Every structure is written in C-alpha cells, then in structure tokens.
Amino acid sequence: MADPIITLTTDFGDDSPYVAAMKGVILGINPAARLVDLSHRMPPQDVRHAAYFLANAIPYFPPAVLHVVVVDPGVGTERAVLHVAVGGRRLLAPDNGCWTWLTQGVAQPPTVHRLTQPRYWREPVSATFHGRDIFASVAAHLSLGLPVADVGTPVSSWVVLVREPLVVQPDRVAGVIVFVDHFGNLITNIPGEALPRPGRPGHVTVAGHAVRGCVRTYAEAEPGALVALVSSCGHLEIAVNQGNAARLLGAGVGAEVVVKFTR
Amino acid sequence: MADPIITLTTDFGDDSPYVAAMKGVILGINPAARLVDLSHRMPPQDVRHAAYFLANAIPYFPPAVLHVVVVDPGVGTERAVLHVAVGGRRLLAPDNGCWTWLTQGVAQPPTVHRLTQPRYWREPVSATFHGRDIFASVAAHLSLGLPVADVGTPVSSWVVLVREPLVVQPDRVAGVIVFVDHFGNLITNIPGEALPRPGRPGHVTVAGHAVRGCVRTYAEAEPGALVALVSSCGHLEIAVNQGNAARLLGAGVGAEVVVKFTR
Amino acid sequence: MADPIITLTTDFGDDSPYVAAMKGVILGINPAARLVDLSHRMPPQDVRHAAYFLANAIPYFPPAVLHVVVVDPGVGTERAVLHVAVGGRRLLAPDNGCWTWLTQGVAQPPTVHRLTQPRYWREPVSATFHGRDIFASVAAHLSLGLPVADVGTPVSSWVVLVREPLVVQPDRVAGVIVFVDHFGNLITNIPGEALPRPGRPGHVTVAGHAVRGCVRTYAEAEPGALVALVSSCGHLEIAVNQGNAARLLGAGVGAEVVVKFTR
Numbered sequence: 194m195a196d197p198i199i200t201l202t203t204d205f206g207d208d209s210p211y212v213a214a215m216k217g218v219i220l221g222i223n224p225a226a227r228l229v230d231l232s233h234r235m236p237p238q239d240v241r242h243a244a245y246f247l248a249n250a251i252p253y254f255p256p257a258v259l260h261v262v263v264v265d266p267g268v269g270t271e272r273a274v275l276h277v278a279v280g281g282r283r284l285l286a287p288d289n290g291c292w293t294w295l296t297q298g299v300a301q302p303p304t305v306h307r308l309t310q311p312r313y314w315r316e317p318v319s320a321t322f323h324g325r326d327i328f329a330s331v332a333a334h335l336s337l338g339l340p341v342a343d344v345g346t347p348v349s350s351w352v353v354l355v356r357e358p359l360v361v362q363p364d365r366v367a368g369v370i371v372f373v374d375h376f377g378n379l380i381t382n383i384p385g386e387a388l389p390r391p392g393r394p395g396h397v398t399v400a401g402h403a404v405r406g407c408v409r410t411y412a413e414a415e416p417g418a419l420v421a422l423v424s425s426c427g428h429l430e431i432a433v434n435q436g437n438a439a440r441l442l443g444a445g446v447g448a449e450v451v452v453k454f455t456r
Numbered sequence: 457m458a459d460p461i462i463t464l465t466t467d468f469g470d471d472s473p474y475v476a477a478m479k480g481v482i483l484g485i486n487p488a489a490r491l492v493d494l495s496h497r498m499p500p501q502d503v504r505h506a507a508y509f510l511a512n513a514i515p516y517f518p519p520a521v522l523h524v525v526v527v528d529p530g531v532g533t534e535r536a537v538l539h540v541a542v543g544g545r546r547l548l549a550p551d552n553g554c555w556t557w558l559t560q561g562v563a564q565p566p567t568v569h570r571l572t573q574p575r576y577w578r579e580p581v582s583a584t585f586h587g588r589d590i591f592a593s594v595a596a597h598l599s600l601g602l603p604v605a606d607v608g609t610p611v612s613s614w615v616v617l618v619r620e621p622l623v624v625q626p627d628r629v630a631g632v633i634v635f636v637d638h639f640g641n642l643i644t645n646i647p648g649e650a651l652p653r654p655g656r657p658g659h660v661t662v663a664g665h666a667v668r669g670c671v672r673t674y675a676e677a678e679p680g681a682l683v684a685l686v687s688s689c690g691h692l693e694i695a696v697n698q699g700n701a702a703r704l705l706g707a708g709v710g711a712e713v714v715v716k717f718t719r
Numbered sequence: 720m721a722d723p724i725i726t727l728t729t730d731f732g733d734d735s736p737y738v739a740a741m742k743g744v745i746l747g748i749n750p751a752a753r754l755v756d757l758s759h760r761m762p763p764q765d766v767r768h769a770a771y772f773l774a775n776a777i778p779y780f781p782p783a784v785l786h787v788v789v790v791d792p793g794v795g796t797e798r799a800v801l802h803v804a805v806g807g808r809r810l811l812a813p814d815n816g817c818w819t820w821l822t823q824g825v826a827q828p829p830t831v832h833r834l835t836q837p838r839y840w841r842e843p844v845s846a847t848f849h850g851r852d853i854f855a856s857v858a859a860h861l862s863l864g865l866p867v868a869d870v871g872t873p874v875s876s877w878v879v880l881v882r883e884p885l886v887v888q889p890d891r892v893a894g895v896i897v898f899v900d901h902f903g904n905l906i907t908n909i910p911g912e913a914l915p916r917p918g919r920p921g922h923v924t925v926a927g928h929a930v931r932g933c934v935r936t937y938a939e940a941e942p943g944a945l946v947a948l949v950s951s952c953g954h955l956e957i958a959v960n961q962g963n964a965a966r967l968l969g970a971g972v973g974a975e976v977v978v979k980f981t982r
Contacts, residue, residue, distance in 0.1 A: 195459070195488040196721070200476075206901025207470055207733055208760035210775040211951075213726075216755055217779025224781060225721040228755060229479055229491060234471035237902050238961050249473040253480030253588070255487060266961055269936025320936035322951030325779070375469025376500050410532025410583035425474075425585030435501050435529055458722070458751040463739075470733055492742055492754060497734035512736040516743025516851070518750060638732025639763050673795025673846040688737075688848030698764050698792055 196225040197336035200254070202246065203263040203324060204235035211322065215263075215329040218315065222333030231260075238266040240289045242446075244354050245372045248294040249426050251282050261324075261332045262286040269320035274327050275351060276341050279303035285328050285335075290354030306345035313344050357382045357447075366452045368429070370399070373445055377437030380430050381450045385423035388452065396453045397421045399431050400444040411435070459488040460599040463517070465509065466526040466587065467498035474585065478524075478592040481578065485596035494523075501529040503552045505709075507617050508635045511557035512689050514545050524587075524595045525549040532583035537590050538614060539604050542566035548591050548598075553617030569608035576607050620645045620710075629715045631692075633662070636708055640700030643693050644713045648686035651715065659716045660684045662694050663707040674698070722751040723862040726780070728772065729789040729850060730761040737848065741787075741855040744841065748859030757786075764792040766815045768972075770880050771898045774820040775952050777808050787850075787858045788812040795846035800853050801877060802867050805829035811854050811861075816880030832871035839870050883908045883973075892978045894955070896925070899971055903963030906956050907976045911949035914978065922979045923947045925957050926970040937961070 199219060205211040212233050219226050231250055235243045243264040251260055265272075265287040273288040280299035286292045288307075296303055308327060311318070313334045315326040331344050359382050360367040368383040379399060388397075388407060397404040404421045406414060414420045414434040419441065424430035429450065431438050439445060462482060468474040475496050482489050494513055498506045506527040514523055528535075528550040536551040543562035549555045551570075559566055571590060574581070576597045578589040594607050622645050623630040631646040642662060651660075651670060660667040667684045669677060677683045677697040682704065687693035692713065694701050702708060725745060731737040738759050745752050757776055761769045769790040777786055791798075791813040799814040806825035812818045814833075822829055834853060837844070839860045841852040857870050885908050886893040894909040905925060914923075914933060923930040930947045932940060940946045940960040945967065950956035955976065957964050965971060 198483065198487070200479075202476075204901075206760075208758050209901050210758075210772045211900070213728075213757040213772070213776035214779045216726075216757070217776060217781075217784075220724060220755075220784065221779065221781040224724070224783065227490070227753070229483075230493070230756070231476040231479070232471050232473075234469075237963075246473045246476070250476035250480060253477045253484065255480075255484040257487065258480075258483065267938050270938045319951035321948065321956075325951065374474070375467075375472050412530050412533045422584065425582035425588065430584075437500075461746065461750070463742075465739075490753070492746075493756070494739040494742070495734050495736075497732075509736045509739070513739035513743060516740045516747065518743075518747040520750065521743075521746065637737070638730075638735050675793050675796045685847065688845035688851065693847075700763075 196227050197223070198227045198229055198258045199332050199336055200229045200231050200258060200260045201233070202231040202235065202243065202260065203233045204237050204239065204243070205233050205263070205324070207233050209233065211324060214325045218325055218329040219333040222330060223336045226333060226336050235264045238264065240264055240266070240291050241354065242372070243291045244294045247284075247292060248297065251284070251295055252280065254282065256281045256283070258283070259332055259335055260284040261328050262291055263324035263328055264291055265289070265323065268323050273307040273348070273351075274323060275348070276306040276308065276335075276345055277303055285332055288352050290352040293351070293353045294356070305348050305351055306341050307348045308345045310344050313339070359383065361387070364454050368450050370444060370446050370448045370450060373439045376432070377439035378424070378430055378432040379438050379442075379444060380424050380426065381428055383429040383450060383452060385427050385429060388421060388423055388429050395455065397429070397431070397450070399450045400442055400448040402442050404431055459490050460486070461490045461492055461521045462595050462599055463492045463494050463521060463523045464496070465494040465498065465506065465523065466496045467500050467502065467506070468496050468526070468587070470496050472496065474587060477588045481588055481592040482596040485593065486599050489596060489599050498527045501527065503527055503529070503554050504617065505635070506554045507557045510547075510555060511560065514547070514558055515543065517545065519544045519546070521546070522595055522598055523547040524591050525554055526587035526591055527554055528552070528586065531586050536570040536611070536614075537586060538611070539569040539571065539598075539608055540566055548595055551615050553615040556614070556616045557619070568611050568614055569604050570611045571608045573607050576602070622646065624650070627717050631713050633707060633709050633711045633713060636702045639695070640702035640704075641687070641693055641695040642701050642705075642707060643687050643689065644691055646692040646713060646715060648690050648692060651684060651686055651692050658718065660692070660694070660713070662713045663705055663711040665705050665707075667694055722753050723749070724753045724755055724784045725858050725862055726755045726757050726784060726786045727759070728757040728761065728769065728786065729759045730763050730765065730769070731759050731789070731850070733759050735759065737850060740851045744851055744855040745859040748856060749862045752859060752862050761790045764790065766790055766792070766817050767880065768898070769817040770820045773818060774823065777810070777821055778806065780808065782807045782809070784809070785858055785861055786810040787854050788817055789850035789854055790817055791815070791849065794849050799833040799874070799877075800849060801874070802832040802834065802861075802871055803829055811858055814878050816878040819877070819879045820882070831874050831877055832867050833874045834871045836870050839865070885909065887913070890980050894976050896970060896972050896974045896976060899965045902958070903965035904950070904956055904958040905964050905968075905970060905974075906950050906952065907954055909955040909976060909978060911953050911955060914947060914949055914955050921981065923955070923957070923976070925976045926968055926974040928968050928970075930957055
C-alpha cells in the first residue's frame with residue numbers, strides 16, 4: 194500500500210516559513226507521509242475563495258487522502274477545528290464554512306468531529322498558528338492510522354457558507370462571478386445549461402458589458418474576443434481568447450452576470 | 457524500485473484549483489505516483505517560454521520520469537495531445553512545439569504518438585481543461601506501466617517551434633534575449649564561445665546599451681555593475697551583480713544583443 | 720524505513736527552470752529521494768531573510784531530513800559550500816551565514832564541513848549555478864548514505880550573521896522589525912516577554928506609530944485595528960486584524976520598534 198498522502202491548502206503564501214513549519218511538524222510525526230501542495234495562495238482570510246477552490250479540487254482526489262486547510266481568520270478564538278468526512282473525502286479545516294460547498298450533490302450528510310484531544314497537539318499551542326500546532330500535528334497522527342474518534346468529538350452543527358444569489362426565470366438567469374482564475378477567466382455561478390447555444394438567440398452581459406459570442410472552447414474565438422462558454426467546472430464562464438477578461442472588463446468576484454433569452 | 461515520478465509544468469498559476477484537480481486525478485488512478493512540481497507559472501499561453509523552460513529543465517531528469525506539460529492555447533480544438541520520447545526523456549504535451557527544442561543535440565529522432573484512446577480519458581472531456589481530463593488521466597495510466605502503444609498512435613509530423621534568429625559573422629554575432637530569469641538576468645541565444653574573453657577586446661550591446669565588462673561569475677563585478685558572462689546553460693547572459701538587468705535596461709525577450717570583436 | 724527527504728529553499732523564484740534542474744539532478748542520482756519545497760521565493764540574494772526563514776522552519780523538521788539552501792550572492796567565488804550539522808539538523812548552504820541563527824539555544828557547537836570533493840559534483844561546474852552542479856549533486860549522494868567525511872573537510876570557522884540590535888532597559892525595550900510575513904504582519908526581534916500584558920500599562924511604537932492594544936490573537940481586535948501580540952515564533956508582532964500592517968504603516972524590515980513601560 195502506498196504511503197499516506199496529506200495535502201496542504203493555506204493562505205500563508207509561497208514565501209512563508211509557516212508552510213515549511215507545518216511540513217516539518219508532519220514529517221516529524223510521520224516521516225512516511227507524502228506531502229502534496231494544493232496551493233498556499235488563497236487570498237488572506239478569504240474563506241469564500243477557499244470554499245470555491247476546495248469544491249473544485251477535493252472531489253478529484255481519491256478517498257484515502259487527508260486534506261489540511263488553513264484559511265483561518267478566527268485562529269486562536271473559540272472557533273472549532275473540524276475533521277470532516279464528506280462525499281468520501283476527509284478534511285481538517287477551521288469551522289468557518291470553507292468546506293461546506295463540498296456537500297453539494299452529496300446525498301449522505303457529512304460526519305463532523307471537533308478536535309478536542311490536546312494530547313495530539315503541539316505544546317504549547319500558539320494563539321496565532323494552529324496550522325502548525327493543531328492541524329499539522331493531528332493530520333500526521335491521523336495519517337498513522339489513528340481513528341478520528343481518538344482526536345475529537347462528533348458535532349452536529351457547524352458554520353455553513355451561503356451560496357451566491359442565483360435567480361432563474363423563464364427568459365432570464367441572473368448570477369454573479371464567483372471566481373477569477375489565473376488567466377483572468379471569470380467563472381460564474383450560472384449552470385452551463387443556461388448558456389445560449391451557439392447560433393441560438395440570447396445575450397450575456399457581465400458587469401454591464403455585452404458578451405458577443407458563445408463558444409465551446411477558447412480557440413474558437415478570435416484572439417482578443419470576449420466570449421461566453423461552459424467552464425471545465427460546468428458553469429458559465431466569460432473569457433478572452435489569449436487574453437484576460439478580468440482586466441479587460443475591470444470585473445471581479447461579485448459582479449453581476451445576466452443571461453437573457455430572446456424568442 | 458522507487459515509485460513512478462510524474463512532473464507537472466503548466467501556466468495555471470500557483471493559486472489555481474486546476475493544478476490541484478490534475479494532482480487529484482493522477483493520484484486517483486495511481487495512488488503511488490510521486491508528484492513533482494516543476495512550475496505552474498509559465499506566462500499564460502506562452503509556448504516559447506515553456507519551450508525554453510523545458511529545454512533547460514527536462515534534460516537534467518533521469519529517463520524514467522514522465523513530464524506533463526500543459527501550456528495549451530489550442531485546448532479543445534483539433535490540435536493533438538502528444539506522447540514524446542526524445543533524448544531518453546518522456547513527455548505528454550500539446551502539439552504546439554513546446555517540446556521541440558529538446559531535440560537539439562540529440563542524434564536519434566523523437567518517437568511521437570498522438571493520444572487517441574479515449575478509454576484512458578476522463579468522461580466527459582471538458583472542452584477547456586484537457587490537462588485534467590486527458591493529460592493527467594493518461595499520465596497516471598502510463599505511470600502504472602501501460603505501454604504507449606495502448607494510449608496512442610504513432611505520428612511522423614508535428615508542430616516545430618522555430619528558434620530565434622542568430623547571425624554569426626567573423627567580426628560580429630547578433631542574437632536576441634530568449635529568457636529573463638527571476639533575478640532579471642537576460643539570457644541570450646548567443647553561444648558562450650562568442651563572448652569576448654575577459655581582457656580580450658570586444659563589445660557587447662543589448663537593446664542599444666553597451667555592456668562594459670565580461671566576467672566569469674556575478675560577484676566578480678562591483679555591486680550594480682552591468683556585465684556579460686556565460687550563463688549556466690552555456691549562453692551569453694547579461695546581468696547586474698546583486699541587481700536586476702531587465703529592470704535596469706528596460707529590456708526583455710526579443711531585444712537584440714550584438715557582440716562585436718575588435719582586432 | 721521511509722525514503723530519504725531533501726528539502727529545497729532558494730531565491731530562484733517559482734517560475735524558474737533552475738529549481739527544476741536541481742530536482743532533476745537529485746532524482747537522477749537518487750531516484751528514491753523525496754523532494755519537499757520549502758520556498759523558492761527568498762528575496763534575491765537576501766541572506767538575512769533566508770536566515771530568518773530557516774531559523775523559523777528547519778527546527779520543526781525531524782533530524783533525518785537534509786535541507787538544501789541556495790541563496791548565494793557569492794556563487795562562483797571562493798566562498799565555501801558547507802555541510803552543517805546543528806541542533807540535530809543537517810543543511811547544505813553557502814558560507815554566508817544564512818544558517819547561523821539555527822545555533823541559537825543549541826548547546827552543542829555545530830559540526831561544519833566544507834565541500835571539497837569534486838568527484839561528487841557535476842562536470843563541468845558552472846560558475847553561476849552551484850545549486851545544480853554542487854548542492855543538488857552532493858545532496859543526492861548524501862541521501863544515498865554517503866558519509867559527510869567523503870564529501871568534505873571539517874572547518875572550524877565560518878561567516879556568522881550578526882543579529883539585529885536589541886536594547887533592553889528597565890522601562891523600555893528597543894528592537895527592529897526582522898520579518899514581514901505574507902499577511903503584512905511585522906515580526907520583531909523583541910522577545911514576547913517584553914510585551915505589555917493586556918490591561919497592563921505600556922506603549923508600543925513602530926516606525927513612529929503608536930500601537931493601541933495588546934491582544935492574544937488577531938480576532939480579539941476589531942477588524943482593521945492595529946495591535947501588538949506575541950507571534951507564533953515567540954516574538955513581539957505588530958498586526959492588523961484581517962488587514963496588512965506593513966501596508967498600513969508603510970513599515971518594513973529594519974524599522975524601529977519600542978516598548979515602553981509606565982509605572
């Protein structure tokens with residue numbers, strides 16, 4: 194059997210000794226752990242961004258992997274640190290809702306524990322760096338095979354992050370941009386099914402700008418053309434072929450996107 | 457025998473859920489795969505940059521490693537996805553020429569397959585994210601020992617990326633900057649042998665600026681001095697000791713560099 | 720026994736083929752080596768930054784790990800490349816003092832070797848890229864079990880990096896900012912014990928700005944409030960809850976921080 198895998202997702206930055214410290218703590222407890230960086234560039238304290246990121250990354254991993262998430266504006270307060278089993282995946286995350294979009298489309302309710310056993314934490318626990326002193330330490334112990342019941346207590350309520358508004362009407366769907374990727378592509382919360390088919394009448398506007406064409410993939414458009422398409426995550430996406438839609442439109446997360454159907 | 461290694465090179469950015477999704481897909485198919493990030497910061501859709509990067513990175517790896525490259529402006533079109541064996545190295549890359557500079561100095565012609573077997577792809581294949589649905593999935597299957605012949609069909613032609621212009625004359629060599637590294641060092645396509653030896657008459661100009669000295673290593677120059685030297689990849693490099701030549705000269709990829717020999 | 724771990728810390732940048740080349744060289748010599756990136760974003764040639772980073776990262780790792788550090792403005796000169804055993808940790812680092820803060824609080828003196836055996840280096844050694852040709856190559860050989868005595872010669876003196884000034888008086892402690900993290904938190908060289916306790920009279924000023932409150936953790940302050948607290952590394956830290964203290968104050972490394980006690 195392959196050695197256990199622990200992934201790390203934080204807002205600590207790629208230049209941070211904090212990430213390195215977490216890796217050291219994990220390897221100190223379980224030298225066989227295989228570390229996989231997901232990203233350390235979540236925007237600082239941006240729980241919604243982390244939630245989107247996790248919902249679009251974690252489901253692709255196999256069940257045995259343990260995901261450690263430290264985007265944690267509430268560090269050092271009474272907010273809980275949770276072990277979550279959801280849709281066959283396992284995470285350690287602060288109780289700020291960052292994992293709750295993983296429940297979407299999952300029939301079985303999540304099994305959630307609050308970490309309550311300080312004997313698996315580093316001593317003393319810093320008030321500002323639970324990533325090192327609680328998350329990393331507990332993750333390493335779990336990767337050694339320790340049962341969840343030994344590190345925490347079941348809980349039945351937790352912080353849930355509400356989804357962005359989406360209004361569906363017969364002639365119109367209104368949503369918002371929920372993520373801007375590295376290419377400046379604007380991902381919306383509008384399901385791909387709402388996208389007017391190429392050739393089919395319809396209009397997409399984003400932050401007041403009309404989007405001319407609807408395409409299947411970037412390269413179908415002229416370089417520089419603003420287009421709408423179905424993103425790889427299944428939602429309406431606004432993009433510029435070989436360009437940056439976010440920069441072109443000056444639009445970001447939260448901007449309104451409307452699809453109108455003409456008959 | 458050590459577990460198989462798969463490296464990843466993309467233009468997705470370090471903040472991207474797309475990289476994480478690829479890692480998840482790979483580990484889902486081959487949990488024993490060892491993932492090595494080369495870089496996820498190729499400039500978006502910059503195939504020439506990726507080509508330079510690969511030519512200066514891949515040859516250092518041992519043959520058993522499989523390199524996955526996703527800098528892919530043509531994603532979703534009819535452009536092929538290739539498996540390439542070149543100089544004892546193996547890559548999965550889009551057919552946009554990004555791997556073709558690896559043939560330099562290699563006597564044996566590359567062996568190239570086009571991926572044609574959708575049974576090793578994720579279903580359904582997104583039109584905008586072949587990195588996840590084709591590259592990652594096929595790479596993982598190959599890392600399990602699947603023969604290349606099972607995933608694709610041999611091809612005998614492919615996109616070749618032309619090299620930058622280099623003019624060699626008895627008293628003069630003219631080339632261009634082909635890469636700017638993180639330190640702002642300007643790497644040219646002029647072979648190191650063309651560099652005037654320290655003490656030997658000669659002039660180097662870059663983007664119209666005269667470079668005073670020729671040195672063997674950075675620290676031989678005064679801090680802040682602009683110098684020419686032979687880079688670690690064997691080419692003429694323009695650098696500023698403890699400084700940033702690109703910023704100082706306002707010069708980047710494509711700027712002309714001329715070496716003149718006086719007698 | 721788990722396969723040997725080699726960590727990498729450089730100033731090469733995340734976009735660099737130089738990091739990839741080092742990884743290739745290591746895996747070419749020891750295909751079983753497990754590579755762990757600490758960070759490739761040390762500011763270029765910033766030895767003090769690297770020293771701080773290492774002092775706050777390396778101690779968390781278990782002893783068996785080999786740490787490779789390439790922040791090396793003196794590359795290609797006669798500066799030595801060192802193998803250092805300090806406090807039960809092992810590093811390869813240039814002789815520029817970057818590792819010397821790891822001696823703090825360690826009773827036993829470090830054991831230091833200068834790398835002197837070119838038979839474990841790549842041939843020819845580039846004058847500008849010892850990271851690839853010496854550090855990576857020697858690290859890989861050491862990870863195969865080669866004794867240090869085979870790669871170098873014991874030395875008894877090395878470059879030591881002096882610590883920043885710290886003045887402790889009965890009614891006042893004066894220090895400086897030594898690190899700015901990704902969140903813009905300002906970490907000082909003033910021991911946490913010098914921090915006025917919440918409710919206890921005392922004043923903290925940083926770069927001329929008065930810091931109002933002293934807290935235990937970020938979230939105890941109002942969002943946007945400037946506060947002093949004990950950092951996770953045990954030193955006085957100036958932070959803004961959910962904000963960026965460095966940006967707010969325009970203060971960075973070297974700025975003066977004073978704690979005054981009123982009676």
